[in-house]
Amino acid sequence: MAGKALVGLDLAFTSDVVSQYASSRASGFAFIAIDLFHPKSILCNGSVPDSSALPATRSDLVFKNEENLVKSLVGKISPTIDVDSDVETVRASSEVALRKELSWAVHLGLPAVNIRLLRPENINLARLLVNFVRNEPSSVSPKLNGGGDSNLIIDPWYWWTQLFILASDISDSLGLVLDLPNNLPDEYVISRWLSEPVVCLLLRTDLFLTNSKGYPVLSKSHQIVIRRFFKLNVQVMITGSCRHDHGYVSYQQYLMWLWKTLGDPDLYEQQSKGLEDQLQEPLQPLRDNLSSTTYSIFEMDPYKYQAYETAIYEALQHRTRCNRSTQSPHGPNDTSPNEMANGPLETGSLSSDRQVVMVLGAGRGPLVNATLSAAKRANCDVRVYVVEKNPNALFTLQDRLAHEWHDKDVHLCGGDMRNLDISEKADIFVSELLGSFGDNELSPECLDGAQPHLKADGISIPCSYTSFVAPFQSAQFYSETKRSRNSVSSAQETPYVVRLLNCKVLAEPKEVFTFRHPKPGIHPQRHSPQMVSWFPMAFPLDHPVYVRAGESVTVHLWRVVNSRHVWYEWALTEPRPTRIHNGAGHAYKLTL
């Protein structure tokens, strides 16, 4: 985190950028914001701006040999520019001035400019930005300030949304700077902003309290809000005159402290680091052979295998109890002669209870270990059939069989579980075929295909699974799918696996599909807070749907199966109908 360009400083007007930058750097600031033109040189009072008005830096020569400086500058568009003014002359001269300032920023090569939204409706601003960004070959990214007045903090989301939609041709270039008010708004307002592309928080120095040693600190509630935004990798910028004895550096240090004391990420956060809001195509393990890396990720989940072991333990207990109570005095019915001969004959009663467990889709074997541990705990004799169709994983399984499991009753079966060639039936199926959306890696089809090899009273772990959906909003997710559409026309009709962070879930999840495997039985707990293998699956809509407070969202989701493929189709009918996405699986389907 040391190298992170976290905290910037918003400078009052300066004509000596170079030395101001040097002193800001010395105080630990990573970037500075400066006026592009002298505030007094911009007159938008109806006259065309004075053509003799010079930029604040007067010329680009001040940046000679100062490449790092240029990359650390954010240009502030003059706040007197008001391209949406009702006064035609102000509007006209503002348009000229805006274009002049944007051009200057591009000429200098600044990474971003900052434009403060002055009005609820910024229609002409949207137009000018679209025109500018579309026409400039190497354009700066406008960063837009949400309004800072705390009374208005609910409305600015609408200001921003309107602008973002109007300018959606250039939405990749737009970022949001939020001006944090003294009185923080309600949670529903804050969480809404968390679904937007916020790049920076603006912190006025008068937001800071003074601690007993004279250093600036923030209220607890502000700290909490800032930490939530830190998780979205936002930067912060200090603005306003220095109000504390220890100089600007003390604000910078305080924020670095806030950042460093974010708390250690939990396992889920650790594992998903760098994957936040990244769209991933869902795996198709049935069609494609998983890679070693993918198996590693699966196996990193400590909670999951513990839960499996417990479930297998309970299933073994259950079945051996049942067997004992239904056994005839002259021995169990289903024990074959060679089982009697081959089994490790420790005690007579155990031998007659030997359970056949099939691990279906064993991968590199974690569920084999879970089975063996469970059997040991249950003091139960097991035979384990290890079924895997990925030839690369089979090498690993063979190696483990030779070295780890050679003294156990473990048998390797290469091939598709839908065409098993095993002469006996299983008491217990164990599998981990679930995907982000439950059934989306074709667990139902695979287990149904294997089912003839499960005894009539056998148990499948898991024995049922349910997928859930919830509506969410995310400008980030929408932009990502829209960007992909430019290369893949169907990108807005494809479900993605994604660690959603920059989003707001709008309602509680609801059940969609439930699959049950042959018998009711023991299964892992539904909610597993530390489970890291699964990010949720996100189904995009090809254009935004506006939902008003109180409106219902009705989604229709189908899982369509034909002889060769499985796919999902989805549509809304409320608040308004959308087209059916991925109709006939034209954009995305799973191969059986």
Add this chain to the structure above:
Amino acid sequence: MAGKALVGLDLAFTSDVVSQYASSRASGFAFIAIDLFHPKSILCNGSVPDSSALPATRSDLVFKNEENLVKSLVGKISPTIDVDSDVETVRASSEVALRKELSWAVHLGLPAVNIRLLRPENINLARLLVNFVRNEPSSVSPKLNGGGDSNLIIDPWYWWTQLFILASDISDSLGLVLDLPNNLPDEYVISRWLSEPVVCLLLRTDLFLTNSKGYPVLSKSHQIVIRRFFKLNVQVMITGSCRHDHGYVSYQQYLMWLWKTLGDPDLYEQQSKGLEDQLQEPLQPLRDNLSSTTYSIFEMDPYKYQAYETAIYEALQHRTRCNRSTQSPHGPNDTSPNEMANGPLETGSLSSDRQVVMVLGAGRGPLVNATLSAAKRANCDVRVYVVEKNPNALFTLQDRLAHEWHDKDVHLCGGDMRNLDISEKADIFVSELLGSFGDNELSPECLDGAQPHLKADGISIPCSYTSFVAPFQSAQFYSETKRSRNSVSSAQETPYVVRLLNCKVLAEPKEVFTFRHPKPGIHPQRHSPQMVSWFPMAFPLDHPVYVRAGESVTVHLWRVVNSRHVWYEWALTEPRPTRIHNGAGHAYKLTL
């Protein structure tokens, strides 16, 4: 109209299609609708349909050597099929039956099938149709029946709209059959249906009254509604048992009579015949040289040139009156010496009042004639400069000059009106540079460019023009732009010239842009009912916007001009914001 396949007959179940078709043909019907399967063979009561159930025609052999018959058949999907039933077994068996019936229709090669909407929400039906049409290489077009019950006639529009949006992937394949009720609904309901892709009206025989001779006739109000739909080229289908003495033929004859007595089309309808709802790219006469055909279309407008002649007449009157009143006793100020010598010196007073008229963009010369006629009527001496930049039109003008205008003071000037090389200034500019949207053929830029050649007190005809916009809905227009998008990605950001017929205008037009040329003065009447040169211009939206009753629609429309191009950009902000369409003119611009 004789060959038009206007009237069809909906047959009750028949097992002898061939002879039924022959007798329907003999009664004048152009097509027939038949059940695809015997109504009693379709059981959707929870059991999978009996696989022994045969289609109504039993086999396709009945159609051997009956190609015309097949092309005249509409297959009726069994009304017992209910794929949106709440009962899962009914839904499942209905899906099987629907697929079977659709496949049979495709196998036979029928042009269309008819599906009656049974429910307000037809979500599963939409899904199945999308899947079927997308997967069938040569698919039939489903025609969907709107509900016929008059109590429900308002709601079915929502049924239809939801289905049409859900199934928008295949919207080209969907047509609408409207079942006309006894009690006609209000005008706002009827006009809404007129914006939808209605292909057929279903007329029940019990809608018909009986005239004194025992023949079937319709009420006046039904006649009016049917005639309105006839203008959209809909077909009609008679359904129900024959209730009149003269047989089914009498219904067919009555409808043919209704069609034939539609009334002669007015000039506008005549001229636009075949162009209804066709998207045309707007002309760019400044960039491209217009063709002879285009000039012919312009010149066909009798009203326009009459209005021009009147305007020129009044302008000449006005200027000669002013000249006389301001003349000094020793002659007019602005008469050059060679004008005195060259002009046809009939009377002294006329000579001193000679008016210089420049026809800017003369084309093949209709405004030259209008000017000469006006001058004759005003008894005014004129010199006419004929300015045209299209070299092909100049050949025609040269020819007319040699043969028609050789005894008049007419001068030909080839070239762009923005670079005129004429030594004197004009009293009157006459031009016809307006496009569908007023200024969209760059009249403002052309006339402003010529303006240095107009006297300070000169008159431009027209002296001002205003463009208007009104919101409209049209499923047809949306489908057309969407279809074009498959080949041209920007098709939904391009304005089109279109003779809108299959549409509903939702509000009164509002003014957008007004351009004025140098002086207020005389101009043609704003409203010219018989003007045929101009179809309106339609600005599409890239996806449908739902507007509820009472909501405002706010459109922002810009006319953007740079040194080389002019283009329009547009966006809605109410009821919800849309993106800015054609931002930076990326999809469509006019070349200066």
